[in-house]
Amino acid sequence: MTATATDVGDAIDQDTKLALYRQLHRLRKFEERAYRLFMDGLVKGTSHLSLGMEAIAAGFGEAQREDDLTYCTYRGHAHTLSRGVPMDGVMAELLGRANGVCGGKGGSMHLTSVEHGVMGSYAIIGAHLPIAAGAAWSAQLRGSGQVTVCFFGDGATNIGAFHEALNLASVWKLPVVFVCENNLWMEYTAIADVTAVEHPAADRAGSYGLERIVIDGNDPDAVYLEATRAIEHAREGGGPSLIEAMTYRHGGHSRADPGTYRPQEEVDEWLARDPLPMYRQRLLDAGVSESDLTAIEDEAQADVDAATEAAKNGPLPELDEAFTDVFADGGSSWRN
Amino acid sequence: MTATATDVGDAIDQDTKLALYRQLHRLRKFEERAYRLFMDGLVKGTSHLSLGMEAIAAGFGEAQREDDLTYCTYRGHAHTLSRGVPMDGVMAELLGRANGVCGGKGGSMHLTSVEHGVMGSYAIIGAHLPIAAGAAWSAQLRGSGQVTVCFFGDGATNIGAFHEALNLASVWKLPVVFVCENNLWMEYTAIADVTAVEHPAADRAGSYGLERIVIDGNDPDAVYLEATRAIEHAREGGGPSLIEAMTYRHGGHSRADPGTYRPQEEVDEWLARDPLPMYRQRLLDAGVSESDLTAIEDEAQADVDAATEAAKNGPLPELDEAFTDVFADGGSSWRN
Amino acid sequence: MAELITYRDAVARAIAQEMRRDERVVFLGEDIAAAGGVFKTTKGLLDEFGPVRVRDTPISEEAIIGGAMGAAMTGMRPIAEIMFSDFLATCWDLVAVEIAKSRYMTAGQVEVPLVIRTANGGGLRFGAQHSQAVENWAMMIPGLKVVAPSNPADLIGLFAAAVRDDDPVMFFEQKSLYPTKGEVPDGEIVDELGKAKIVREGDDITLVALASMVPRAVDAAERLQEERGISAEVVDLRSLVPMDTQTVLRSVTKTTRLATVEENPRLCGWGAEVVSIVSDEAFWDLDAPLTRITTPHVPLPSADALEDVTLPSVDRVVETVAKVVG
Amino acid sequence: MAELITYRDAVARAIAQEMRRDERVVFLGEDIAAAGGVFKTTKGLLDEFGPVRVRDTPISEEAIIGGAMGAAMTGMRPIAEIMFSDFLATCWDLVAVEIAKSRYMTAGQVEVPLVIRTANGGGLRFGAQHSQAVENWAMMIPGLKVVAPSNPADLIGLFAAAVRDDDPVMFFEQKSLYPTKGEVPDGEIVDELGKAKIVREGDDITLVALASMVPRAVDAAERLQEERGISAEVVDLRSLVPMDTQTVLRSVTKTTRLATVEENPRLCGWGAEVVSIVSDEAFWDLDAPLTRITTPHVPLPSADALEDVTLPSVDRVVETVAKVVG
């Protein structure tokens, strides 16, 4: 890890820290609710939660400029929300409602809000890395100063698209930050069992002429600082970074998976490193009052409750919507 | 480079050296003839020569056990011949004759002789790396002690399949030797212009927990010794190696390409390092007589001449052959 | 004796049957070993056959399929799982350009006896990237055999035939069928590729269906009989390559009408091929336009109500057939 | 004024026309810049537009197509070259599962206006991995438009339409056509996607063809007229998606017979779709079985004599049509 938590925390102002705290709780409570709604049968299909991994989304979300771009995976609720996409639209999308961000056509795995720079949640492992590189190339061509941040899991480091994207981004010096959320597991198989190196992303940075970076992905301050550095580096024309953020999912891979294939010791160790209580204590130590923190937590809960209501009361999509948006004319007609 | 030419040469006995010399000349003269036959319109379609790169095929061919397996690319004449596949069948295949190793259905890019362990020449960049890994897995499963050697170009190091194959081979400790023939150029673009590291294969070995190995691919002795080491390592259960052999093609990428996009200085430098005269001098210095070497050269030329005649006189394939070998029953019928 | 088992459990039983029989059969894929597969189709195999023959892989579809190919061409008989058939796109070169063509390019020197099994199709609200029915992708490629069973007994028998076949076989399990049950006889089951089954006899129209569309076609046929007095014959095609065109042609010659019921999206679906065969070879026997009932040419939506209007439903089959016959 | 130019030179002219018009058009691929393309189709573009807009890539098809997609969804209008259409298999996920589906999955938020151009088809003795005609692969995928011109003027006009289109367009250049010549008018040329052309009028049968099969169909039609007195109408389909089915249906209604002339291998070729449309919608107008003339369902051989018996030849079209009409 590049630095310890207390070192790095000092460089961050209080407002930012409170914003990080707010985000952690919004994400945590959203994911807890999403899980409940899945178990209740209101979220259909599948859903992949970031419970335990919120610090990465929070830290990057806070560091990104409003017009920066985000590419994430099927485990994308947190990354979508952290860019300021309204909770209502995200929750409604999970429930397949017309007021969802994708009108119910995307679902949990494909959250997108172009308006907020969330350019999509991709469900094929690794596919979005070259796409993110392309968005960064576009920013470079347009001189927009936008930086693209691309999130993916440890498992994605063994697929070909990872390799191709990293090389291209490096050779073309693209303004993109690749963030590997290493939660030690793919679906039900440990990344360590199928990977030739210990740090599946960082230990490969050298293959792309990049620096080896491993950070504590459960420390919101560490994430925020590294995110800020890498984004500025990219914005100033320094090219891509590859960051491996160590973290852990509290629950299973998806749906109702209890995640019991993982050793209890490992689970316990990581539960003890839950970013939320850890960060709460840090803020208390820094003199933030208990009641301020509680207010933030309550507000987050209230937002989630409201979003849940808005989603539950949202209209179902018109059935005709199934036949729209295939082509630019709005429809799906392939013939005259 | 791991060692200088004179160092390494001493460890090799005279018979092997003469065998290497013979192979160099067989390959050189075969490729020169193939070029002429292409220019004469007798080789149709395309052909990719190993002129200037013969030392790699020669060195590995000499080091492989008879039942070892070879996977190579569209630039595979040399690798096929160096496994002992009769020249007649290879030349006839280039000419699309029925007596070609693939009966004319494969052509220059798809030379195969399963009987000699040449498991195919693959024309999609990178595709054969995972296939070679699979063959090595099979040898491991069957306990056959066979080692698979897989040749590919510098350009192949930037495609996803390279990454996937190297990781899998390393994690499963497969008996496979990956050999990157770095001739500095892809088709008409320099590898240096599109790659994030200087040595596209070796500088990435660490990503797969492997040793960084760069050798002089124009030195038959250096190639032979490193091939022997890597093959033995694999045979003893030590897992894969990734070897980057520096070399250069004397001519263009394929067909009639004169290769004029390359700086003349670079071409001159590498022509001065042509393995054939260099190795001839080394053998003369070691006391081999001029007349022995000339006899070997003449024999190689005679073999090529004979193969050319056999190919030219070979029958054209029966037209019905176009409809055979799609399925195991020998035919192409997909219906009753 | 026979037993009622799920299509899901039939998968592990089929794999086990073949692994017991032949040492050369090995099985690789993502999360297939310790976890027993993400669809729980491969439970128990690691325990019975051990980690050498049942092996978890990295998320490297090209390495999985390339690895299977290399093993197949050197004496093994691998079974490779591609978790969702959508992911075939990430290793399509290996499937369509390497595996399918090697025998031909080498004039028969190279043999690639492997099975790629995969969870295919929609109905589970997984959205556009995890729901595609791509059996027509495989059918398009010369050199591949293509199988898609509709019930547990067929699954086991056709799987065994696929493993024993010396050609590469694409084996499509329809994921919405996993929980469905069917009777399965005791003991070894071995079926034959390239034999369609008439699963319901009828006189007025032939419905050709595959995998999950078979039960829907049968339900539709029942309703057509009851509600409209239309007698539909249902053919379960079972394998697209080789295709049992004789059974289809005989049936159409009898009924004089044809509709295909396809889960793949409209353009160049397998039904187009069936129609093109029938409209050429049974043309003079036909009494009605040839009709295709397909998923419309759209990517699949996630929301349940939307997904339900895309996949061919029993209602849609009934309505369409009624018009054709009517 | 008009000029006689090759199909090859039409490519660079088409790209240049669009790059001059719109700053957002950029071009990437392997060996396309300094080298002017391995088929010499892109000569001069680097000189005119510079290395920022015309860029050589590594051999990384997923990065090429993913990169183009990312650029397209953020304000650019990229043209990506895939050197041989066979290589589409190495990036098929990006093409079929990402690019094609993004607009739909995001309810129209994401737009992917790009063109993937590629050298398609056989005839050059390149063997099974460099000769495939894969236009049907693209046609199968909802969300893609699919274009394949048969002559230089169409190439330029359809390419311009493709670049200006807000949907992803797969643009298939038939590589055996590169040396062929055709008249091309001066000045800007912009055509329309989804319009077939009747390139030869006739009364007895409709031949629907595409790309390199168009000149063969026309030659066959001439010979049919001369040698057998059969009058064939030839429709150049030009784009598979959108498809101008009305032109096809009108023609078949007039001639009462149909044969497709396809370069793709038999199973699920685009002609199967055309046949399925005609056999449904023009059924009552038909006087003969619907026939497809395709490359048989085999990978392509390398040897010239063997390749020549696989691709549909003028002879084969003549013989087949004579039987259908006769």
Ligand SMILES: Cc1ncc(C[n+]2csc(CCOP(=O)(O)OP(=O)(O)O)c2C)c(N)n1
């Ligand atoms: C190409 C591809 N292969 C397999 C899958 C199935 N799959 C979905 S998530 C997953 C595990 C991914 O693990 P990781 O990258 O570590 O991300 P995490 O889920 O842990 O966030 C797998 C194998 C897929 N979606 N795409």
Ligand SMILES: Cc1ncc(C[n+]2csc(CCOP(=O)(O)OP(=O)(O)O)c2C)c(N)n1
């Ligand atoms: C996937 C794929 N992309 C592109 C090509 C076209 N192509 C054939 S050879 C070649 C250059 C390969 O360069 P390298 O790997 O260095 O091998 P060399 O030809 O120098 O031996 C390219 C781009 C291909 N065959 N396959």
Ligand SMILES: [Mg+2]
């Ligand atoms: Mg993970």
Ligand SMILES: [Mg+2]
């Ligand atoms: Mg090279």
